[in-house]
Amino acid sequence: xxxxxxxxxxxxxxxxxxxxxxxxxxxxxxxxxxxxxxxxxxxxxxxxxxxxxxxxxxxxxxxxxxxxxxxxxxxxxxxxxxxxxxxxxxxxxxxxxxxxxxxxxxxxxxxxxxxxxxxxxxxxxxxxxxxxxxxxxxxxxxxxxxxxxxxxxxxxxxxxxxxxxxxxxxxxxxxxxxxxxxxxxxxxxxxxxxxxxxxxxxxxxxxxxxxxxxxxxxxxxxxxxxxxxxxxxxxxxxxxxxxxxxxxxxxxxxxxxxxxxxxxxxxxx
Amino acid sequence: xxxxxxxxxxxxxxxxxxxxxxxxxxxxxxxxxxxxxxxxxxxxxxxxxxxxxxxxxxxxxxxxxxxxxxxxxxxxxxxxxxxxxxxxxxxxxxxxxxxxxxxxxxxxxxxxxxxxxxxxxxxxxxxxxxxxxxxxxxxxxxx
Numbered sequence: 151x152x153x154x155x156x157x158x159x160x161x162x163x164x165x166x167x168x169x170x171x172x173x174x175x176x177x178x179x180x181x182x183x184x185x186x187x188x189x190x191x192x193x194x195x196x197x198x199x200x201x202x203x204x205x206x207x208x209x210x211x212x213x214x215x216x217x218x219x220x221x222x223x224x225x226x227x228x229x230x231x232x233x234x235x236x237x238x239x240x241x242x243x244x245x246x247x248x249x250x251x252x253x254x255x256x257x258x259x260x261x262x263x264x265x266x267x268x269x270x271x272x273x274x275x276x277x278x279x280x281x282x283x284x285x286x287x288x289x290x291x292x293x294x295x296x297x298x299x300x301x302x303x304x305x306x307x308x309x310x311x312x313x314x315x316x317x318x319x320x321x322x323x324x325x326x327x328x329x330x331x332x333x334x335x336x337x338x339x340x341x342x343x344x345x346x347x348x349x350x351x352x353x354x355x356x357x358x359x360x361x362x363x364x365x366x367x368x369x370x371x372x373x374x375x376x377x378x379x380x381x382x383x384x385x386x387x388x389x390x391x392x393x394x395x396x397x398x399x400x401x402x403x404x405x406x407x408x409x410x411x412x413x414x415x416x417x418x419x
Numbered sequence: 420x421x422x423x424x425x426x427x428x429x430x431x432x433x434x435x436x437x438x439x440x441x442x443x444x445x446x447x448x449x450x451x452x453x454x455x456x457x458x459x460x461x462x463x464x465x466x467x468x469x470x471x472x473x474x475x476x477x478x479x480x481x482x483x484x485x486x487x488x489x490x491x492x493x494x495x496x497x498x499x500x501x502x503x504x505x506x507x508x509x510x511x512x513x514x515x516x517x518x519x520x521x522x523x524x525x526x527x528x529x530x531x532x533x534x535x536x537x538x539x540x541x542x543x544x545x546x547x548x549x550x551x552x553x554x555x556x557x558x559x560x561x562x
């Protein structure tokens with residue numbers, strides 16, 4: 151914690167950044183907060199967010215960057231937040247030159263809960279690396295189900311949906327100005343639960359983009375296992391196109407890039 | 420009244436330059452194929468979004484057939500590169516959620532392949548007939 155505060159203090163004092171987007175403890179609640187050079191005393195209350203408190207800082211950073219396009223901001227990142235930033239750079243939503251990372255490694259508990267394959271960022275200013283989880287048991291369980299059983303399970307989950315759009319609104323990767331989920335030609339309007347394809351449409355948009363932060367699932371009032379769906383989407387993107395979502399080395403997204411040749415074969419009927 | 424035999428509803432998204440012309444050829448050659456298919460002409464199979472396929476299933480389609488030019492023959496050079504990426508992904512995602520992936524089929528049919536077109540439509544219709552109505556349609560809430 152001290153190491154992190156020291157780094158933030160230095161960044162703010164040197165004028166390298168216009169602000170640091172991190173967490174503060176206010177009245178016993180950890181909340182996202184923008185620390186600025188004008189109020190250096192606040193840095194003493196800067197904290198590493200505990201496991202149970204996570205907010206879409208990437209999303210807040212996009213709003214900040216839109217409001218202050220010339221300014222550089224520092225941001226507290228976990229492994230997932232950094233993957234998100236990498237994707238956002240690729241999709242032209244943020245400028246990598248204008249972001250400074252303050253990295254936090256997740257605890258083993260958190261990594262196990264998330265089944266996270268990369269629970270630390272490239273820069274670590276707090277915490278130590280823990281064991282990554284390479285296989286998701288939740289995805290494997292659904293994979294092992296026979297078709298009809300899987301369908302029943304998903305349909306039951308989808309029918310709990312109250313169409314609050316919480317999954318989309320909290321998602322740091324959902325930056326579109328117009329949303330297919332609200333398009334009357336693509337999605338029926340005025341009914342709850344929504345069309346059964348509602349979550350599938352979102353899953354398609356999340357493939358190769360979801361950075362597996364899990365905020366959608368935590369936010370969902372109906373406990374729909376969204377994370378399982380998006381984890382599978384990313385696994386498929388990796389299997390079919392060799393694209394590692396959120397990695398700076400994996401090149402442009404397969405959905406953005408036609409490619410110079412196509413070697414995929416159609417499935418036989 | 421006796422229960423009607425199940426007649427599948429199939430939506431076809433065919434590209435203007437190859438498969439739609441192939442369908443034309445099948446027509447003028449007087450080849451027979453089942454009337455269960457409802458054809459939607461698109462300028463390129465690469466313009467068919469997964470949204471359209473999912474929407475078709477939601478609205479009660481039992482099968483969706485996508486037809487495009489062979490790889491390398493795309494009128495827009497590389498449009499069908501995207502078609503196959505999208506459809507392969509969608510097939511696997513549908514399978515994961517327990518929706519039969521065989522109900523979505525992608526076939527490359529050129530403008531010269533009238534007999535192939537008729538054969539594909541015959542085979543696909545027969546396959547969907549065997550599979551029965553789509554699970555999404557049978558679900559209590561859906562449709």
